Amino acid sequence: MWPIFILLLAVPWQLHAQPAVNLAALPNAPGVVQNSASQSTPTGVITGTLENPEGQPLPNAPLRIFGSGLTEAIAGKTDAQGNFRITGLNAGTYHVQASAQGYLTATSPLVVLGQGEVYRLSITEIPLPKASTTVHVYGSTVHLATQQVHQEEKQRVLGIVPNFFTSYVPNPAPLTPKLKMRLTFRTMGDPFILGVAAAVAGLEQQEDIYPGYGTGWSGYGKRFGASYADSNISRLFGEGVYPIIFHQDPRYFYKGTGSFGSRLWYAMRSAVISKGDNGRWQPGYAAVLGDFTAAGISNVYHAPQDRSFGITMRDSGILIGGDALENILDEFLSKSLTRNLPPDAKH
Numbered sequence: 611m612w613p614i615f616i617l618l619l620a621v622p623w624q625l626h627a628q629p630a631v632n633l634a635a636l637p638n639a640p641g642v643v644q645n646s647a648s649q650s651t652p653t654g655v656i657t658g659t660l661e662n663p664e665g666q667p668l669p670n671a672p673l674r675i676f677g678s679g680l681t682e683a684i685a686g687k688t689d690a691q692g693n694f695r696i697t698g699l700n701a702g703t704y705h706v707q708a709s710a711q712g713y714l715t716a717t718s719p720l721v722v723l724g725q726g727e728v729y730r731l732s733i734t735e736i737p738l739p740k741a742s743t744t745v746h747v748y749g750s751t752v753h754l755a756t757q758q759v760h761q762e763e764k765q766r767v768l769g770i771v772p773n774f775f776t777s778y779v780p781n782p783a784p785l786t787p788k789l790k791m792r793l794t795f796r797t798m799g800d801p802f803i804l805g806v807a808a809a810v811a812g813l814e815q816q817e818d819i820y821p822g823y824g825t826g827w828s829g830y831g832k833r834f835g836a837s838y839a840d841s842n843i844s845r846l847f848g849e850g851v852y853p854i855i856f857h858q859d860p861r862y863f864y865k866g867t868g869s870f871g872s873r874l875w876y877a878m879r880s881a882v883i884s885k886g887d888n889g890r891w892q893p894g895y896a897a898v899l900g901d902f903t904a905a906g907i908s909n910v911y912h913a914p915q916d917r918s919f920g921i922t923m924r925d926s927g928i929l930i931g932g933d934a935l936e937n938i939l940d941e942f943l944s945k946s947l948t949r950n951l952p953p954d955a956k957h
Contacts (some may be wrong), residue, residue: 636815654679654723655878656802658731660692660708660716667692668710668735677704679723701725708733736844755783762861763796764950772800773948775849777861778955784887785861787854794850794860798842822913841905844929848900858896859897862940866956877941880933901929 652888655672660668669690676683679702688694688708696706706718713735721729745829765773774793786794797803811834823832849860863885866878884894905925909917945951 618843621720626861631752633687637653645724652679652698652700653726654701654707655695655697655728656699656704656721656723656731657695657728658693658706658733660688660694660735662713662735662737668708668713670711674707674709675704676707677854678702679704679719699723701727704731706731707713708735710735751783752786755785755789758952759785759793760781761952765948766950767944767947769803769949772797772885773794773940775861776864776944776948778864778866778945779952780956782861782863782952784889785853785859786848790853790860791850794845798845804838806848807841808834820916822916825847836908839911839927840904840925842899842905842910846900847903848897851886852896852899852903856895857887858892858893858894859887859895860884862937864956865941866944866945873941874938877937878934880937882932887927897933898930901933902926904929 637790660671660673661753662668666705666850667688669688671688671692673688673694673696674683674684675686676697679700684696686694686696697821701724702725703719706721706735709715710719714737716733716735718731718733723729724731758777762774762777765776774797811830813872814837815825816829820836823829823836852858853860854929862880863942865873868876880894882894882898883891884897886892902922905922909924912921945955
């Protein structure tokens with residue numbers, strides 16, 4: 611029984627002999643961590659500042675203090691000015707470790723602390739290295755252009771009017787011959803184009819334009835066919851055939867920036883200036899010749915008295931003017947009314 615009794619008396623004494631650690635900072639003293647023990651009152655102090663390489667303090671940064679004078683590591687934080695003060699330390703050797711967010715963990719040099727000494731530290735943390743990643747995207751321009759055309763085919767003003775030949779993305783990929791014809795036929799067959807031709811024929815009937823077609827339903831039918839043919843022949847050659855021949859892009863490229871006057875001039879001149887498949891601006895051979903071709907071919911189905919060089923030039927001018935007006939609407943109005951714009955559209 612005596613050995614057991616002696617052992618029971620010894621256990622509390624051994625536990626009492628171990629230093630007790632207080633993890634809390636002293637009241638009203640940010641950045642101060644106090645350590646207390648049952649030995650003679652420890653009075654060692656480690657104080658200092660935590661900074662970045664530019665000398666700026668790092669506030670509220672977690673600290674970890676460990677060494678021979680402690681039975682276990684204690685934790686603390688720097689104050690709002692990046693300062694810290696660790697009090698109540700026994701004589702011994704210590705390290706202070708800091709780990710501010712966004713910085714590499716920094717550990718101080720060995721601190722040899724005597725009883726009652728105050729040791730001043732200055733710890734500098736180095737920012738975490740920024741990851742440098744180079745992403746190489748390999749893909750053909752044909753694939754990119756196909757995706758862009760697929761998006762353009764969804765563009766409709768007010769969800770009704772086709773807006774397929776307007777590009778709102780910066781630096782779009784050039785169209786292949788196949789994609790140029792795809793957009794052309796997609797527009798030619800759109801129901802809205804039929805509706806426009808019907809409306810134009812009605813106005814021509816009312817104003818008795820092309821009197822050789824006559825009056826009544828017969829005259830209206832001829833005007834409707836001619837109007838539909840005029841617009842689609844212009845599209846076929848000006849947006850399909852000639853752009854392939856001259857290697858030009860038939861789309862209107864939305865500008866969206868600059869003064870009103872500069873944007874207006876850009877829209878108007880785009881009726882006679884085109885961007886080549888090489889990305890350079892060129893005289894708009896394709897667009898202008900498309901309008902003249904449509905006006906010239908119309909002599910085949912116009913009444914004899916409505917065929918003349920003057921009428922052909924007039925109709926060509928009307929078509930070119932119509933292109934300029936359409937560009938102005940695209941520049942200033944259509945974008946705000948167009949649905950299904952591409953995610954990377956210019957703002």
